Amino acid sequence: MECRICGNEELESFLSLGMSPLANNLPSQEDLAEEQPVFPLSVAFCDTCKLAQLTHVVPPELMFKNYLYVTSTTQTFRTHFTQMAEDLTRQFKLGKHSLAVDIGSNDGLLLKGFQKHGVTTVGVEPADNLAALANKDGVETINAFFDHTVAEQIINKYGKADIVTANNVFAHIHDIKSVVKNVKTLLKDTGVYVTESAYFFAMIDQLTFDAVYHEHLSYYTLTPLVYFFKHQGMEVFKVEQVNTHGGSIRVYAQKQGGPHKIDASVPVLLAEEKKKGVERFTTYQQFGERVYDAQKKLLTFLAQAKKEGKTIVGYGVPAKATTLLTFCKATKDTFSYLVDDNPLKQGRFMPVSHIPIVGSHMLDQKKPDIVVILAWNFAPEIMQKLAKYKEQGVQFVIPLPEPKVL
Numbered sequence: 001m002e003c004r005i006c007g008n009e010e011l012e013s014f015l016s017l018g019m020s021p022l023a024n025n026l027p028s029q030e031d032l033a034e035e036q037p038v039f040p041l042s043v044a045f046c047d048t049c050k051l052a053q054l055t056h057v058v059p060p061e062l063m064f065k066n067y068l069y070v071t072s073t074t075q076t077f078r079t080h081f082t083q084m085a086e087d088l089t090r091q092f093k094l095g096k097h098s099l100a101v102d103i104g105s106n107d108g109l110l111l112k113g114f115q116k117h118g119v120t121t122v123g124v125e126p127a128d129n130l131a132a133l134a135n136k137d138g139v140e141t142i143n144a145f146f147d148h149t150v151a152e153q154i155i156n157k158y159g160k161a162d163i164v165t166a167n168n169v170f171a172h173i174h175d176i177k178s179v180v181k182n183v184k185t186l187l188k189d190t191g192v193y194v195t196e197s198a199y200f201f202a203m204i205d206q207l208t209f210d211a212v213y214h215e216h217l218s219y220y221t222l223t224p225l226v227y228f229f230k231h232q233g234m235e236v237f238k239v240e241q242v243n244t245h246g247g248s249i250r251v252y253a254q255k256q257g258g259p260h261k262i263d264a265s266v267p268v269l270l271a272e273e274k275k276k277g278v279e280r281f282t283t284y285q286q287f288g289e290r291v292y293d294a295q296k297k298l299l300t301f302l303a304q305a306k307k308e309g310k311t312i313v314g315y316g317v318p319a320k321a322t323t324l325l326t327f328c329k330a331t332k333d334t335f336s337y338l339v340d341d342n343p344l345k346q347g348r349f350m351p352v353s354h355i356p357i358v359g360s361h362m363l364d365q366k367k368p369d370i371v372v373i374l375a376w377n378f379a380p381e382i383m384q385k386l387a388k389y390k391e392q393g394v395q396f397v398i399p400l401p402e403p404k405v406l
């Protein structure tokens with residue numbers, strides 16, 4: 001495969017998680033009769049533009065047409081995106097005269113924040129179920145992948161956009177060149193493109209390799225993004241580090257020669273990345289080795305608990321849980337069940353291992369000895385909700401970077 005930013009064909013692999021099922025395609029009872037497809041999950045480094053990326057691209061239609069992840073389900077994201085809309089409205093003086101477009105708009109949470117200030121909003125969302133949900137909720141949403149036709153459709157109806165956002169989707173897109181070309185078409189010359197993605201150095205620091213799954217094609221740091229935008233006739237003028245997904249970067253870009261001065265945050269983070277070894281393959285290689293070590297520790301912990309006759313369940317079934325559970329070879333014998341508060345996931349199963357996903361009432365019906373918090377980035381929120389079980393003696397465990405009892 002060639003690098004999606006610079007075309008380099010000599011990518012160097014540094015982490016292989018083997019064959020893994022699609023993280024967000026949780027089979028229902030009827031689906032269990034069919035075998036769930038698995039695809040290689042391996043990450044490689046490009047020495048030219050410094051982008052870390054998956055070596056295998058699964059066709060997006062297989063992953064994004066019916067999406068179970070609803071942004072508004074978690075309080076953390078409700079707060080985050082409401083706050084983000086406030087921030088951006090203030091920074092770029094958005095109001096009744098403005099148009100905001102969100103790519104991968106999910107259930108329209110961010111756009112609702114803009115609407116509060118009278119901004120005209122359009123969402124673009126490929127998942128049929130989510131687009132329907134947003135439209136029903138008063139957030140106009142085009143049910144499609146963002147492409148040239150969609151950009152033209154929006155321009156014809158509303159004119160060009162003041163702001164285009166894409167949160168936790170830019171890493172999901174293989175052909176980011178054509179996405180940015182279409183963003184440029186859609187944006188006013190004074191417009192801004194804001195994109196938030198999981199930050200690869202946060203992943204390295206916290207060893208959160210479970211964020212590696214087929215949807216996440218790119219693992220961004222600022223360095224390759226600056227390179228990328230520059231080659232697309234755009235420039236990064238500001239960057240912020242934010243807390244979502246265990247650490248993300250919010251990157252602001254404008255058309256080359258746009259009105260915004262380059263903020264100090266850009267050279268500062270670039271220098272910091274250089275110091276951390278963003279340009280050296282060994283940085284990535286060492287990360288890979290630490291992941292294999294974490295796998296060993298987690299397997300040992302689970303095996304020991306089973307030997308002591310303890311029952312283990314998982315809490316939270318985000319996409320990353322599929323990677324984590326596949327990587328630690330979890331079966332129905334290791335995890336009795338998995339709890340998720342999203343009703344769309346309840347009644348479904350983990351692919352391949354077929355561990356059942358249930359509502360939290362099961363914690364009362366079949367009380368476990370150990371709860372492994374698979375949605376580790378929501379641990380404080382989850383612990384608050386489950387405080388009474390802790391009082392009853394249930395052990396809560398964060399699985400990474402090494403199993404830790406809370």
Ligand SMILES: [Zn+2]
Nearest residue numbers: 003006046049
């Ligand atoms: Zn490259």
